[in-house]
Amino acid sequence: MSTNQRKILDMLSEGKLTVEEAEKLLLALEDEEKTAGKNVSGVDGEGQSSKYLRVVVTPGPESSQQEKVNIRVPLKLIRAGLKWAAFVPQDARSKVNQAMKEKGIEKDIFSIKPDDIEELISHLDDLQVDVEGKESVRIFCE
Numbered sequence: 001m002s003t004n005q006r007k008i009l010d011m012l013s014e015g016k017l018t019v020e021e022a023e024k025l026l027l028a029l030e031d032e033e034k035t036a037g038k039n040v041s042g043v044d045g046e047g048q049s050s051k052y053l054r055v056v057v058t059p060g061p062e063s064s065q066q067e068k069v070n071i072r073v074p075l076k077l078i079r080a081g082l083k084w085a086a087f088v089p090q091d092a093r094s095k096v097n098q099a100m101k102e103k104g105i106e107k108d109i110f111s112i113k114p115d116d117i118e119e120l121i122s123h124l125d126d127l128q129v130d131v132e133g134k135e136s137v138r139i140f141c142e
Helices: 003-013 019-036 075-087 090-102 114-123
Strands: 052-059 069-074 127-131 135-141
Touching: 003 019, 052 075, 069 075, 075 114
Parallel strands: none
Antiparallel strands: 052 069, 052 135, 127 135
8 A cells, every 4th residue: 555545544534534535536546656657658567558459451442342441459368368378288289380380370379478479569560561452451559
């Protein structure tokens, strides 16, 4: 418990504050501490700056489809999935890696560490791919 939280609770116990006033102050203090935990670049105390992975597909002039695709995936989901990979049985790991190898991905997904994901996210400022005038794919973090 922080010093400020203790002061608020002491003032409440002394009758200097009502319960509602103390609650408002504690909430304001909590918000202030969250804001103080971020540095100028917006990175929080855990080193995670982005909250979402965004994929936007926009049809181009030569596209037969005119629907726009806009996908927003919480990065917490990706980070949590990485942690859950530890629960995959050892014999299944080789099957997963073999399936990925067949698709041209030469990476042991179980060797990926949280720092690897954070590094990837930090380098994914804004990626745009134009597919022969048919569509534009933009991938970025926000």
